[in-house]
Amino acid sequence: MPRFAANLSFLFLDRPFLERFAAAAACGFKAVEFHFPYEFPPDEVAAAAREAGVAVVLFNFPAGNWAVGERGIACLPERIAEFREGVARAATWAESLNCPRVNCLAGLRPEGITEAVLRDTLVDNLRFAADALAGAGRQVLLEPLNSRDTPRFFVDRTVPALALLDAAGRSNLFLQYDIYHAQVMEGDLALTLMRNLPWVGHIQLADNPGRHEPGTGEINFPFLFRHLDAIGYQGWIGCEYAPSGRSEDSFGWLDALMRT
Numbered sequence: 001m002p003r004f005a006a007n008l009s010f011l012f013l014d015r016p017f018l019e020r021f022a023a024a025a026a027c028g029f030k031a032v033e034f035h036f037p038y039e040f041p042p043d044e045v046a047a048a049a050r051e052a053g054v055a056v057v058l059f060n061f062p063a064g065n066w067a068v069g070e071r072g073i074a075c076l077p078e079r080i081a082e083f084r085e086g087v088a089r090a091a092t093w094a095e096s097l098n099c100p101r102v103n104c105l106a107g108l109r110p111e112g113i114t115e116a117v118l119r120d121t122l123v124d125n126l127r128f129a130a131d132a133l134a135g136a137g138r139q140v141l142l143e144p145l146n147s148r149d150t151p152r153f154f155v156d157r158t159v160p161a162l163a164l165l166d167a168a169g170r171s172n173l174f175l176q177y178d179i180y181h182a183q184v185m186e187g188d189l190a191l192t193l194m195r196n197l198p199w200v201g202h203i204q205l206a207d208n209p210g211r212h213e214p215g216t217g218e219i220n221f222p223f224l225f226r227h228l229d230a231i232g233y234q235g236w237i238g239c240e241y242a243p244s245g246r247s248e249d250s251f252g253w254l255d256a257l258m259r260t
């Protein structure tokens with residue numbers, strides 16, 4: 001059975017961030033992930049994880065000004081220095097949290113900059129991030145986001161994401177395959193995962209439509225979990241969904257899985 005991590009930027013939002021680690025542990029999770037830890041001192045976040053007994057398996061590089069709608073800056077030529085400062089910051093956090101991978105959000109396609117420049121900027125930044133984290137044995141991930149929820153997101157499909165990773169040419173660069181975004185943009189989840197498994201460093205899930213817990217939409221998760229076992233996926237699956245009620249009441253799908 002796959003291993004599941006609670007995403008603390010989607011789950012347990014009724015309590016402060018540092019209290020969500022224990023809440024996840026109380027619901028049986030052995031690992032967590034989140035978007036951005038940067039407003040808390042690294043040692044406080046590390047202590048929250050340690051005291052709860054959960055591993056931190058993923059977080060994101062700083063991704064620009066989220067509040068004004070930015071969704072990463074890695075493809076933006078005028079933000080290269082800021083991206084690279086963010087890589088250094090993320091490396092410090094990853095060290096404190098003993099986190100094996102950091103996720104890169106490419107950013108929104110701006111007006112007036114050519115596709116080639118955006119692509120080259122992103123490839124160079126991915127290479128820079130991969131080299132910065134390689135010494136500590138960490139992975140850098142690139143995550144496509146669907147462009148229905150995030151219009152103009154620069155990387156919204158699997159194949160272009162893989163081409164970018166290939167162009168960057170570093171052995172610690174991997175795809176983050178978010179099942180929800182992939183379902184919105186492409187479908188064909190099982191075959192895509194099977195064909196590209198060596199590139200998949202991490203998976204996240206939510207059902208579609210609604211981005212709620214498994215079982216609330218159209219995706220056949222029991223089949224997909226069996227498929228992931230069959231094709232040999234060894235990584236984590238982050239539960240990155242908006243619970244349709246209380247977080248604690250949204251894990252029936254996981255309890256059912258444990259019983260099979």
Ligand SMILES: O=C(O)[C@H](O)C(=O)CO
Nearest residue numbers: 035060143145178204240
């Ligand atoms: O939204 C997502 O799917 C991402 O995983 C993220 O980290 C923030 O957008």
Ligand SMILES: [Mg+2]
Nearest residue numbers: 143178204240
């Ligand atoms: Mg995601």
